[in-house]
Amino acid sequence: MKNKDARLRIISSFVVAPFAVLGFVNYYALIALVSVVTLIASYEYIKFSIEDQKHTVLKLVIPLIITITSLSYGFLLEKNSLINKVDFRPESVFVLSFIGISIAIIVSLKDFNLALPFILNSTLALFWIGFNLSFFYQIYLSFGGAVALLVLTCVWFFDIGAYVVGMKFGRIRISPNYSPKKSLEGVFGGIGFTIAYIILFEIGASFINIFNHPDGTPRAFFDPLTLIIMGLIVAFFGTFGDIFESALKRYKKVKDAGNIMPGHGGLLDRIDGLLFVAPVLYIFLLILI
């Protein structure tokens, strides 16, 4: 990466970051943030994964349905039940959405050779982007806004650490075929950055009195073992999340998923690690804490 690119990247980070942080002030702000990210990222994915140049309407409708699905899931998780008589399970919206998208594709496209790439890639976008990202709702509801913000930002700091340390000391390539730039040294640097960042976040958040449980009582700091496991989870799943998206892009011979953030590529390029980290970190915290 050239020096000008790096500067562009840093500047656009400082522009976008405050908006992302604003999404954690309350649950409805989070739903808005997750929805906007889901809409843009799934549109980027549908656009680069389906080569066919026509059917621009369908390519807009599918990300829109995915976004409405995620949004409904967020509201249903909060209400927990839509209907009083019998338990309505929130995850039903994803199944209904899958069936609805499939029928919409079949009805719009008369040719199954055209329909198939739409079906396969829409299903992937619905669950990979829509379902995985919706775990931020669950993190917020179970652990509060500060932990949700921590999950988002610790992946950023892992990326920064892996990049900086990898540039300086990177020698051992971990995935020459999928993501040639990744080095083992970078991953270890990322783990160090992540753990250091989590500790700083805890101290800072407690200081301004936001490191709390959802009911408002202060939360205890993570113990050293938890910190180390959190660092390892971010490193392992963040790296594989990144490699996963690289595989999808390389298959389609695309470099960046989009161009929404100057110097960063697409939004999908920024959240790929997060899509794998968020659900796993959530379940780890659920079991351990």
Added chain:
Amino acid sequence: MKNKDARLRIISSFVVAPFAVLGFVNYYALIALVSVVTLIASYEYIKFSIEDQKHTVLKLVIPLIITITSLSYGFLLEKNSLINKVDFRPESVFVLSFIGISIAIIVSLKDFNLALPFILNSTLALFWIGFNLSFFYQIYLSFGGAVALLVLTCVWFFDIGAYVVGMKFGRIRISPNYSPKKSLEGVFGGIGFTIAYIILFEIGASFINIFNHPDGTPRAFFDPLTLIIMGLIVAFFGTFGDIFESALKRYKKVKDAGNIMPGHGGLLDRIDGLLFVAPVLYIFLLILI
């Protein structure tokens, strides 16, 4: 279809049907039935959708992971929470499974050109077969075994009605590209058969005292409007479920997904309509009843 085929089809139906019915005697029998069907159907799908002749181990491991996911979801739905401290949402297993399968594929296959068809088709199998079919768990838990059995069997009777009436009176083709044999007359015949079957089922099930709520109290018969809407849901989503699988098969130039039931083709060919009907019928019953 030739006469010999039709006879073979009827005979094998009478062999398989009792085993399917046995799956509804209690919740654990249902988990066993859904697991076996999920395993076979997802194996059939992975086998025909991924042309690559190698990697037979991965092609066995993926259906196995999908089955374990569905099984865990079934048990978690019953327990409702794995961990006492915070609510553990059962649908998390599907997200973890998606991440696990993706990482397993990336690790096993060094070439992303090989990995991509595995990723796309495994994701489809996990959610289309695993997630959709798991709605039988929810139907059982919310409405009892008799209604779950009714959902399964009314799709069978829709198919029989559509086939018989379509053979005799079928003229107007509804989907020449995806499924050339389907006729509008057949669909209407199917709706008639479905409604008639539901009424007979209600009478029969009440007579032997199994048409009950999960708590054992007798359930009221469906009113005429509910019956008509149920018939329409089975017809609409059953037909699209069938067309959906046809699209997947035609794309791969496959006629039958497998050969497990003589005269019927694969198991997936038998449950394709059900995969779309079960979730929609469940949500309809939840809202209406």
